[in-house]
Amino acid sequence: MSEFLSNEFIALRPIEESDLEQLRTWRNAPELRERTREWKALTSRDQARWFERITSDERKDHMFMVMHKQCAIGVIGLCGWNMHDRHAEISFYVGDTENRGKGYMSTALSLLIDWGFKQGLHRIWAEVFAFNIPSIKLLEKLGFAVEGKQRDHVFRDGRFIDSLIMGLLSQDKQRLSSRFDTAESDSAQ
Ligand SMILES: CC(C)(COP(=O)(O)OP(=O)(O)OC[C@H]1O[C@@H](n2cnc3c(N)ncnc32)[C@H](O)[C@@H]1OP(=O)(O)O)[C@@H](O)C(=O)NCCC(=O)NCCS
Secondary structure (H helix, E strand, C coil): CCCCEECCCCEEEECCHHHHHHHHHHHCCHHHHCCCCCCCCCCHHHHHHHHHHHHCCCCCCEEEEEEECCEEEEEEEEEEEECCCCEEEEEEEECCHHHCCCCHHHHHHHHHHHHHHHCCCCEEEEEEECCCHHHHHHHHHCCCEEEEEEEEEEEECCEEEEEEEEEEEHHHHHHHHHHHHHHHHHHHC
């Protein structure tokens, strides 16, 4: 299937039915489930319903496979797309642990965030568990701010965990881009 967004390093393409088995394997790994709200094991039946939802014309979740050199390495999406209030929630993971820390997701998120704001979104937000330092650092690197802490919001492995709400506004993104432009032109001198 054709690419939706890409640069020289990463491409995003729509999710296909033939991806579902791979997605289920990634999603059902315990280390991934403990970092996301989806703590229940995903069945192929639930997944078929989800796939129907994300491919329908009325979809509110825009989900993509993240590709590096033609290989699928993760998933990303803008969910709960709300064009009245102009916000959406961003969701993301790199499937195999050996593919983490290589810059894949920061590139993929930048592509999707740019696209979302170009479509007219005003705010992109995420919910991240307070212990999930890689995700918090990744979002902060992209300009997201911690907007609030939901204390003891989730219960995992016999204990309550705080969850953070992080957000990026279109004007924050513009400010960051102009800061990077200035830094680039400074370093070019
Ligand atoms: C969080 C996650 C998506 C990061 O993806 P990634 O491709 O490994 O991230 P990148 O290599 O692009 O790293 C970008 C930035 O993220 C932060 N980061 C990534 N891994 C990190 C780690 N292990 N520790 C601390 N910071 C980390 C750093 O700020 C890094 O920038 P730097 O390299 O300049 O220091 C990945 O670890 C993952 O899939 N985790 C499990 C699923 C998950 O937690 N999803 C999010 C649920 S809210």
